[in-house]
Amino acid sequence: MSPAGPRQGEALSPATASPEELRLIEGLQRREERAFTELVNRYNAGLTRLALTFVRSRAVAEEVVQETWLGVLNGIDRFEGRSSVRTWIFRILTNVAKTRAVREDRSVPFTDLESETEEGPLLDPSRFVGQGERWEGHWQWFPGPWGEPEERLLASEARGVIEDAIAALPPGQRAVITLRDIEGWDADETCNALELSETNQRVLLHRARTKVRLALEIYLEDAPLGRQRNS
Amino acid sequence: MRRLAANETADFTCKELVEVASDYLEERLSASERRRLEEHLGECEGCTTYLEQMRRTIRLIGDLREEHVSREAYEGLIVAFRTWKQAT
Numbered sequence: 001m002s003p004a005g006p007r008q009g010e011a012l013s014p015a016t017a018s019p020e021e022l023r024l025i026e027g028l029q030r031r032e033e034r035a036f037t038e039l040v041n042r043y044n045a046g047l048t049r050l051a052l053t054f055v056r057s058r059a060v061a062e063e064v065v066q067e068t069w070l071g072v073l074n075g076i077d078r079f080e081g082r083s084s085v086r087t088w089i090f091r092i093l094t095n096v097a098k099t100r101a102v103r104e105d106r107s108v109p110f111t112d113l114e115s116e117t118e119e120g121p122l123l124d125p126s127r128f129v130g131q132g133e134r135w136e137g138h139w140q141w142f143p144g145p146w147g148e149p150e151e152r153l154l155a156s157e158a159r160g161v162i163e164d165a166i167a168a169l170p171p172g173q174r175a176v177i178t179l180r181d182i183e184g185w186d187a188d189e190t191c192n193a194l195e196l197s198e199t200n201q202r203v204l205l206h207r208a209r210t211k212v213r214l215a216l217e218i219y220l221e222d223a224p225l226g227r228q229r230n231s
Numbered sequence: 232m233r234r235l236a237a238n239e240t241a242d243f244t245c246k247e248l249v250e251v252a253s254d255y256l257e258e259r260l261s262a263s264e265r266r267r268l269e270e271h272l273g274e275c276e277g278c279t280t281y282l283e284q285m286r287r288t289i290r291l292i293g294d295l296r297e298e299h300v301s302r303e304a305y306e307g308l309i310v311a312f313r314t315w316k317q318a319t
Contacts, residue, residue, distance in 0.1 A: 031316045037309070045299055062304060065304070066307060066311065069311065070311060070315070073312065128245060139245045143280050146287070158291065159295070183296065187257070202254060205257075206254065210249070216288055
């Protein structure tokens with residue numbers, strides 16, 4: 001199973017279904033199994049990943065995904081191609097996951113995603129020169145170099161470090177970084193699928209990326225404090 | 232005491248850069264904000280490193296993407312499809 005994958009669709013406007021997508025939709029409306037398996041190949045992994053943002057276990061996430069596909073089948077005759085197919089499918093997942101998360105009584109309900117706010121700086125304030133001092137707000141020390149070449153990084157625990165950092169994010173940040181940086185979606189489509197405002201999407205993405213970078217920094221930095229600028 | 236290059240810009244701080252790094256990469260800054268940031272970057276090694284690490288982080292996150300569908304899940308979905316097809 002090696003579908004072309006949604007990355008190829010990135011340049012497409014998320015507002016409407018592409019001709020390629022319409023072909024799949026029409027196939028599915030004609031009950032063609034091949035159209036269904038192609039959609040599954042394209043989106044199942046991404047759906048599972050997004051589902052894991054909102055429910056506790058992989059088993060429940062897989063149930064949510066299964067329920068999503070049933071929703072796709074049951075809704076396909078009414079789909080008119082006014083949004084992209086994947087936006088539509090991921091929105092179904094979002095709604096199924098919401099219901100499921102409420103039922104599961106998750107500590108952070110999905111419905112709070114839009115209002116998910118965190119206060120406070122993402123980097124330790126002591127990394128910057130303090131108030132009232134000369135060069136206030138500038139690096140106390142430069143961020144240290146990351147020595148490892150990328151190829152080695154991928155084969156190493158860094159992948160696990162990133163996975164763990166993403167898993168530790170609050171649901172909104174995790175959902176946004178999943179669609180934007182793992183699945184490669186654009187901002188508009190992400191807002192659409194998650195029912196988020198543009199501003200919130202940006203804030204959540206910023207916080208998520210900053211935290212993942214920090215996790216990598218802690219893992220990779222040659223010297224914990226980087227190159228000291230003070231002398 | 233700190234020793235800094237004589238031409239280091241004081242009006243845009245490293246702390247600010249950290250706050251807008253993602254917006255900058257997303258090309259969401261206004262032209263004037265972008266200009267201030269880029270002027271700062273030209274003179275600040277720390278922020279250049281920081282932004283490069285942010286880009287690298289985003290690339291590495293992208294590598295987590297998988298296409299794989301487990302056989303079990305796949306077979307379950309095919310059964311669901313055939314049931315649906317018969318019923319509709």
